[in-house]
C-alpha cells in the first residue's frame with residue numbers, strides 16, 4: 058500500500074492521542090541516569106523545532122485526513138508543513154494503532170505534488186538531477202564518474218554479490234565506499250560494483266516525487282536482478298531497497314539485501330569473524346533511523362501482515378524487531394577495549410540526527426537544531442566518540458559540532474558538555490581499520 | 493446567536509498579545525487540531541490558533557474576543573477530541589494552552605499546582621525523580637499526553653479514583669480567567685499569599701461552575717490539586733464472573749466499608765471479554781469466546797489495584813478480597829475464579845500513564861468512549877442494556893466499568909469500535925446515542941461528558957430548572973457567550989431543535 062488513498066483506512070485509525078510526540082511514551086517509568094533523561098521525553102524533531110501541532114505526526118495524520126476528505130486543498134503552504142519532517146519514524150514506533158505514520162506522510166507529500174503543487178525548491182533540484190539520465194544523482198555529478206573511486210573490476214557479472222554504493226559514497230564520502238570495499242575484500246566476499254548504478258531514489262521518494270523515483274527504482278531492479286545478494290554501506294539506500302522497493306514495485310525483491318554492519322554481525326554471530334584489534338575509546342552509538350528503526354519496524358509489520366492472530370503474534374513480532382535493534386550493539390561489543398555507553402533515547406525511541414526526509418536541504422536550521430539536541434544527549438553519556446553508520450547522520454553531526462565550535466569561539470564558553478568535543482566516527486570505517 | 497468571524501485586525505491584535513510566532517491562521521495548521529474522535533465527534537474548524545504563555549495573555553485574548561464577538565475554545569492536551577474544538581460556526585479563536593505547562597509541588601501542604609499544558613507523562617516523570625513517595629493523580633488509563641488539568645476539568649477518574657472519588661474532588665483551588673477577562677482564585681488561595689490548603693476558602697465556592705463546564709464558563713490557568721501518597725508495594729488481583737452481577741456485587745462488598753481493605757484498593761475496574769478482543773484488528777484476531785477462554789480469560793472480570801505500605805499489608809488486603817469472593821461464591825452459588833495474572837500482566841496494569849486504551853482503533857478504524865455515571869449497583873442493568881443495544885446497532889459489545897469513591901458510583905464506559913471511513917457511520921452512532929441516552933436518562937443515569945448535540949440537550953430538556961440556572965450563571969460570567977459556545981447546549985438554539993427547556997414538549 059503506497060498511495061494516500063490506499064492508506065485511508067490506516068490513517069483513519071488515528072485517535073489523536075499524541076503518544077507519538079514522545080520517545081518512551083509507553084515507558085513512563087523508564088529509569089535514566091539523569092533527571093533530564095528519564096521517563097517519556099519529546100521525541101519528534103519537527104514538533105520540537107516548530108512547536109505547532111501540525112508539525113508533529115499527530116497533527117499531520119489529521120491534515121492527511123482532511124486532505125483525503127477534500128476539506129484541505131493541496132497547496133504550497135501545506136507541502137511546507139508536511140515536508141518539514143525527517144521521516145525518522147520515532148512516531149511510528151510509538152503508535153499502538155500500528156499506523157504507518159511515515160508512509161502516510163510520504164504519501165501525502167506525493168499526493169500534494171501529484172495534485173499540481175511544485176516540489177519545494179531544494180527538493181525539486183534533487184528531482185531534476187536524478188531525472189537527468191546523464192546524472193542520475195542528486196549531487197549534479199557526471200554519471201560516468203560514479204565508480205571512479207573503485208579500483209576493482211566493475212560490472213563483473215560472474216560474481217553473485219554486488220555492493221550498491223549509493224550517490225553519497227560514490228561522490229561525496231568516497232572513503233566510505235573504499236572502506237566498504239576493503240572490508241568486503243578482507244572478509245573474502247567476491248563482489249562487484251555496477252557502473253550503471255543509479256540513485257536509489259530515497260530523497261526523491263521521501264520528498265514526494267514518485268514518478269522519478271519509479272524510474273530509478275525500475276532501472277536498479279532490472280540492473281541488479283541477476284545477483285543473489287546486494288550489500289549496502291548507506292542506511293538510506295538500504296532502507297529504500299529493503300522496505301520501499303517491494304512496496305512501490307508491488308513485488309518481492311529479486312535478490313537478498315544486507316547492510317554491511319548487518320553482514321559483519323552475521324559473521325560475528327556465526328563465529329566466522331573475530332575482531333582482535335583494540336579500540337580503547339569511550340563510545341556512544343546513534344541508531345540511524347533508516348537502517349535501524351525503519352528496518353526493525355518493517356520486520357515487525359511483516360510478521361503481523363502474515364498473522365491471523367495479532368494478539369498472539371504481536372509479542373513475537375516485537376521480539377524480532379528488538380533483535381534487529383541489537384545488531385549494531387552486538388558488533389560494538391565485539392570490539393575489544395571499546396567502552397560502550399548508551400544514550401537515553403535509543404532503538405525505536407532514538408532521537409533522529411535531523412538530516413533525513415529532505416530536511417537537511419530544505420530546512421537547514423531545523424536540521425542543525427536537531428543535530429545539536431542529539432549531540433547534547435551523546436555528550437551526556439561522557440563518551441568521546443559518537444559512532445553511527447549513515448552518511449547523512451555523520452555529516453549532520455559534524456555540522457552540529459562545527460556550529461558548537463563556532464559558538465565557543467564567539468562566546469568563549471566551553472560547550473563540551475553539549476557535544477562540541479565529540480568525534481563522529483562511521484562504524485564501517487572503524488571496522489575496516491580493526492578487521 | 494450570531495458570532496463574528498476573526499478578521500485580519502483581530503489576528504494582528506492577537507499577535508501583539510502573544511507574539512507573532514504564537515499565532516497562526518495557516519489552514520493546514522488549523523486542520524491539524526481537527527481530531528474528531530474518542531470522546532466527541534463533532535467539531536468545526538477554528539479560524540486562528542493562539543498559544544498564550546500566561547494568564548495575563550489569556551485575559552487579553554478574552555477581552556479582544558468580547559470586543560469582536562468571536563468564539564474562543566480552550567484546549568489543554570486536546571485528547572478529548574471534538575470536546576476541545578469549536579462546536580459551532582464560526583470556529584473562532586482556538587487557544588492551545590500547551591505552552592503553559594509548569595508544575596509546582598508543595599510536599600508539606602500535599603498539593604501540586606499545575607498549569608493546563610502539564611501532561612500526565614511529564615508530571616509522572618517529575619514526581620518519580622523528585623518526589624518518589626508521592627504520586628500526581630493523573631488519569632488512570634489515559635495516554636501520557638492527556639493533561640492533569642484537562643482531566644480535572646472533565647471530572648475524569650484518576651489512578652486513585654476508587655478511594656478519592658472523581659478527579660474534580662481532588663481540586664484545592666483554581667485560578668480562573670473569566671470570559672470577560674478578570675483573573676481570580678478560589679478557595680484559601682483567593683487570599684493574597686495564602687496557600688491552597690482549604691478548598692472552600694472565603695466561600696461560597698464556585699469551583700463546580702468551572703469543573704465540568706467543558707471550558708464554557710471560564711478558562712482555568714492554574715489548579716491546585718491534591719497529590720497522593722505513593723506506597724511502593726503495589727499489585728493487581730483479578731477475579732472473573734459469569735455475568736455483570738458477579739463482578740459488581742463483590743466489588744461493592746469489598747468497597748462499602750471504605751476503611752480497611754477498601755482503603756488500599758485504589759482502582760477497581762473491570763469489563764467483559766470483547767474488551768480484550770477489540771484491541772486487535774477484526775480481521776486478525778479470533779472472534780469466538782472459546783479462544784479467550786482457552787487463554788484464561790473470564791467472560792467478565794474485575795481488577796483490584798492494591799497499594800500498600802508493607803508486604804504484610806498487601807497480603808492482608810489480598811486475603812480480605814479473596815475471602816469476600818469466596819463467601820460471595822458460596823452464597824450466590826456461582827463461580828468467580830481468581831485470574832492468575834502473569835507478572836508482566838500485573839506490571840502492564842500498574843503502568844501509569846499508559847497506552848492501554850489507544851488500540852481500540854485497530855478493530856476497524858476509530859472508536860468512541862461514551863462515559864456515564866450510575867449508582868454502583870445499577871451499573872449491572874446499564875451494562876446489560878448497553879451491550880444489547882451495541883449489538884443491535886452493529887457494534888461489538890465492548891464494555892468497561894470502574895468504581896468511583898468506594899463503589900458509590902460507577903463510571904460505565906462502552907467503547908464503540910467502528911470504521912470511521914464507512915458511509916453513514918456517524919449517523920448510526922448518533923442514532924445509537926440518542927436511543928440509549930433517552931432510555932438512560934429516564935432511569936436517572938447521567939452522561940458526565942455530555943456532547944452538545946445529543947447528551948446535553950436531551951439531559952437539559954429533562955432538567956429545565958437546572959438548565960435555566962446554568963444559563964443565568966453563564967450570562968453573568970459570559971454576557972456575550974463567547975466562551976466555547978455550543979458546549980453545555982448554550983446557546984440552546986445553536987445546537988438543537990428541541991423546545992427550550994421548560995417551554996413544553998419532552
Ligand SMILES: Cc1cc2nc3c(=O)[nH]c(=O)nc-3n(C[C@H](O)[C@H](O)[C@H](O)COP(=O)(O)OP(=O)(O)OC[C@H]3O[C@@H](n4cnc5c(N)ncnc54)[C@H](O)[C@@H]3O)c2cc1C
Pocket residue numbers: 072074530565566567568569570571572573575576577589608631632633634635637638639640641642643644645646647648649650705706707708710711712713849850976
Ligand atoms: C485512549 C484514552 C484513554 C483515556 N482514559 C482515561 C482514563 O482512564 N481516565 C480519565 O479520566 N480520562 C481518560 N481519558 C480522557 C483524558 O484523560 C482526557 O483527554 C482528559 O481528561 C482531558 O484532558 P485533555 O488534556 O485532553 O483536555 P482537552 O481535551 O484539551 O480539554 C478537555 C475539555 O476541557 C476544556 N478545557 C481545556 N483546557 C481548559 C482550560 N484551561 N480551562 C477551561 N477549559 C479547558 C476543553 O475545551 C474541553 O472541553 C482517556 C483518553 C484517551 C484518548
Ligand code: SF4
Pocket residue numbers: 070071072073074075076077078114115118148151152153154156158
Ligand atoms: S498516529 Fe498513533 S500515536 Fe499518533 S496520535 Fe495517532 S493514534 Fe496516537
Ligand code: SF4
Pocket residue numbers: 100101102103104112113114141142143144145146147148149158159409
Ligand atoms: S517522522 Fe520523525 S520528524 Fe516526522 S513527525 Fe514522526 S517523529 Fe516527527
